[in-house]
Amino acid sequence: MYLTKEEEKILSGEYGPEYQKAMKALVKLGEAMGAERLINIVHAHISGISYRNIGDAGLEFIEELSKVKVKVFSTCNPAGFDLEFWKPLNIPREFFVKQLRIINALSRMGVKTTCTCTPYYVREPSFGEHLAWGESSAVLYANTVYGARTNREGGPSSLFAALIGKTPYMGMHLSENRKPRVIVDAEVSIEEQAYASTLGFIIGDLAKDRIPYVKTKSSLNGKLDLVKAMCAGVGTSSPLPMCIVENVSPEAKSADLSYVEEKIHVEKYDLEKYFAKYSYSGDFDVVFLGCPHLTLDEVVSVWKFISKEKAKAKYPVFLAISRHMYSKIPRNVLEEFMKRGIRVLRDTCLVVAPLNKMRISTVATNSIKHAYYLENIHGVKVRLCKTPECLKLALGADS
Amino acid sequence: MIIRGRVLVEGYAEGEVLVSKEPISFLGDIDPKTGIIVRKDHPLRGLSIKDKIFVFPYGKGSTVGSYIIYQLAKNNVAPKAILNIKSEPIIIIGCVISEIPLMDSFEENILEIVKNGDYVVVNGREGHIIVK
Numbered sequence: 001m002y003l004t005k006e007e008e009k010i011l012s013g014e015y016g017p018e019y020q021k022a023m024k025a026l027v028k029l030g031e032a033m034g035a036e037r038l039i040n041i042v043h044a045h046i047s048g049i050s051y052r053n054i055g056d057a058g059l060e061f062i063e064e065l066s067k068v069k070v071k072v073f074s075t076c077n078p079a080g081f082d083l084e085f086w087k088p089l090n091i092p093r094e095f096f097v098k099q100l101r102i103i104n105a106l107s108r109m110g111v112k113t114t115c116t117c118t119p120y121y122v123r124e125p126s127f128g129e130h131l132a133w134g135e136s137s138a139v140l141y142a143n144t145v146y147g148a149r150t151n152r153e154g155g156p157s158s159l160f161a162a163l164i165g166k167t168p169y170m171g172m173h174l175s176e177n178r179k180p181r182v183i184v185d186a187e188v189s190i191e192e193q194a195y196a197s198t199l200g201f202i203i204g205d206l207a208k209d210r211i212p213y214v215k216t217k218s219s220l221n222g223k224l225d226l227v228k229a230m231c232a233g234v235g236t237s238s239p240l241p242m243c244i245v246e247n248v249s250p251e252a253k254s255a256d257l258s259y260v261e262e263k264i265h266v267e268k269y270d271l272e273k274y275f276a277k278y279s280y281s282g283d284f285d286v287v288f289l290g291c292p293h294l295t296l297d298e299v300v301s302v303w304k305f306i307s308k309e310k311a312k313a314k315y316p317v318f319l320a321i322s323r324h325m326y327s328k329i330p331r332n333v334l335e336e337f338m339k340r341g342i343r344v345l346r347d348t349c350l351v352v353a354p355l356n357k358m359r360i361s362t363v364a365t366n367s368i369k370h371a372y373y374l375e376n377i378h379g380v381k382v383r384l385c386k387t388p389e390c391l392k393l394a395l396g397a398d399s
Numbered sequence: 400m401i402i403r404g405r406v407l408v409e410g411y412a413e414g415e416v417l418v419s420k421e422p423i424s425f426l427g428d429i430d431p432k433t434g435i436i437v438r439k440d441h442p443l444r445g446l447s448i449k450d451k452i453f454v455f456p457y458g459k460g461s462t463v464g465s466y467i468i469y470q471l472a473k474n475n476v477a478p479k480a481i482l483n484i485k486s487e488p489i490i491i492i493g494c495v496i497s498e499i500p501l502m503d504s505f506e507e508n509i510l511e512i513v514k515n516g517d518y519v520v521v522n523g524r525e526g527h528i529i530v531k
Contacts, residue, residue: 025492025495025496028408028495029488029491029492029495032406032407032408032486032491032495032501033407033488033491047461047462047463048462048463048465048466050463053426053463053466053467054463054466054470055431055466055470056473057466057469057470057472057473057474058466058469058470061466061469061496134462134463135462136460136461136462139462151488152462152487152488152489153462153488153489153492154462154463154464154465154466154488154489154490154491154492154493155462155463155465155466156465156466156469156492156493156496157465157488157492158462160492171488204459208422208457209457209485209487235460235461236424236459236460236461237459237460238422238459238460239422239457239458239459239460239487239489372427373426373427373461375439376427376428376437376438376439377426377427
């Protein structure tokens with residue numbers, strides 16, 4: 001791989017062992033994937049910062065690098081708890097301390113500790129911009145919705161890219177790798193998040209590593225909250241960094257379809273199989289909405305829904321949201337949530353939280369990504385259901 | 400039998416093969432403390448990838464997977480090497496920081512050639528594997 005003189009200096013350790021380690025790893029990654037050189041990025045998003053999922057090994061890994069600063073605007077993924085609201089949720093002391101060590105290490109490096117899987121609401125990417133993002137759902141959203149360019153960086157490589165301000169020039173950074181190779185015709189109306197995320201999961205499962213050109217029965221134009229949910233589903237079942245969605249993706253109109261090798265049909269029946277798979281019924285420890293983190297619109301629609309039903313929640317409801325978006329929620333909405341037993345959690349989600357310690361073992365959610373990881377990482381019993389059904393379950397609509 | 404492939408992370412390993420025909424999300428599919436496959440609907444659920452030559456088509460899912468590979472290595476339950484049809488950045492960077500030999504793009508479909516329990520030599524210097 002070609003390196004500039006400056007990059008060679010970093011590689012030889014002239015700027016210290018931390019930058020050297022980062023550069024060595026990026027060069028190895030680039031050489032493995034056949035990159036000719038590194039390219040400047042404008043935003044690194046760092047995944048893998050929850051103590052629950054990276055453990056002591058990850059904590060030490062990040063702390064060892066934290067003597068030096070990042071070179072570009074950098075944000076980070078959710079942590080194991082809401083940094084300002086953790087005590088009532090039974091977060092163990094040791095977990096709390098170790099999670100804070102991770103956050104503090106990132107902070108020392110100059111990372112904005114946004115703790116969200118939706119960094120595109122913190123800083124909106126532009127078309128064609130080069131990024132180095134971790135978090136599969138955010139990578140998909142950046143490439144699909146903004147036409148920005150990022151590979152699926154692993155947690156460590158997103159951190160290395162932040163430190164160097166560059167990433168190997170390969171994969172999604174190159175136009176020739178952004179061509180659709182399969183067409184997905186979804187003959188199903190997508191009107192809320194559970195269906196959108198499940199459709200995404202199926203698309204990822206069937207498209208495998210081939211970028212899909214996605215057509216849906218009703219246009220997803222202007223329904224970005226649903227595209228967000230769909231991206232999270234795709235990222236769970238596949239290695240895909242991007243979809244091209246008709247009427248949504250800036251690259252849809254000019255898409256070169258000459259490389260398409262297969263056309264896949266998805267019907268309502270295909271989606272319903274997944275609802276049957278995650279069909280736990282019984283009492284719920286938590287009803288969870290917010291994977292990916294909610295938008296203000298989504299929060300307001302929950303508020304509108306509960307305004308129609310009068311009861312206090314029968315099961316605790318957790319809404320997960322970024323600190324950034326939280327600051328935009330009107331006070332009266334938050335007060336109403338509080339009265340009705342609905343918690344708005346910042347900085348976190350259930351996948352990255354210490355659920356066994358929090359005594360959470362049964363969950364209803366509208367996100368197939370949450371369903372998948374909750375079942376497999378945490379052994380949680382899950383019910384996947386549409387957004388209004390989740391709320392009806394919680395608000396005791398035995399009616 | 401010698402099969403040539405692309406070296407992504409250099410190294411040498413030999414051992415028994417464990418083949419997952421399904422793609423792997425290290426987060427969610429593998430327990431980082433034990434190396435055991437834990438995904439509920441995975442055909443190899445309950446088996447360990449510790450000290451195996453772990454073969455699967457490609458990585459999928461969470462970008463935290465690289466840290467799961469790193470934890471496996473720190474906990475001494477990592478596979479000796481990983482062989483893919485096609486690797487992606489999450490697996491590659493995980494193997495880079497954990498120093499696990501990684502190869503992909505073999506001249507033949509290794510998922511059809513190697514079987515569970517086969518003994519395989521991974522020569523991640525010369526760029527080939529030997530199936531014994």
